[in-house]
Amino acid sequence: MPAESELTPTGTVYQGIKDAGIDFIVSVPCVNLKELIPMVDADPDIIHVPVTREEEGVGVCAGAFMGGKRPAMLMQNSGLGNSINALASLNQLYGIPLLMIISHRGVEGEPIVAQVPMGQLTAPLLETLDIPYFLPDSKCEATDMIIQAMDSAFEKKMPTAILLPISFWRQA
Secondary structure, eight states: OOOGGGSOHHHHHHHHHHHTTOOEEEEOOOGGGTTHHHHHHHOTTSEEEEOSSHHHHHHHHHHHHHTTOOEEEEEETHHHHHHHHHIIIIIIHHTOOEEEEEEEOSSTTOOOGGGHHHHHHHHHHHHHTTOOEEOOSSHHHHHHHHHHHHHHHHHHTSEEEEEEEHHHHTOO
16 A cells, blocks of 8 residues: 555545554545545455435444444535534434544535535534544544544444545645
8 A cells, every 4th residue: 555645535545444454434425525425436455335314324323333344424514514413313313333434515615505504514414413523634644533433432432523625636
């Protein structure tokens, strides 16, 4: 495998998934995840379950955790609004860890104006829900932050998030 600095942003996220021991991933499509989802799907060590809505993914990941897996969800931040009830009434109530790797749309560089309101609300919603989140400044930080976030989710028995804004995906 190339040195981390030589990896694409997608490659550093994938390396973080591998290094964190994530073996079960639920995904909801997003343009920024278009290269990562096939990588995960092709990995024989990861069970990949595509879902149509984020709250469905929260439930599927909870079941995977109860079955002994280390689950994560690949999603866009607009889906955070869809999943709030499931995160609060399932994961937080029953102490079920989950790492959400979130493509953070609606921030600087966003070409679609409809993404902006949720982009501005993403961090405040996570804070309101007491869900810790990590925001790597560069692709070189992503791998380690994914490991830290996954460890935090399991230590604290709660959801945790990685926010990856448009600027992250555009790094060379």
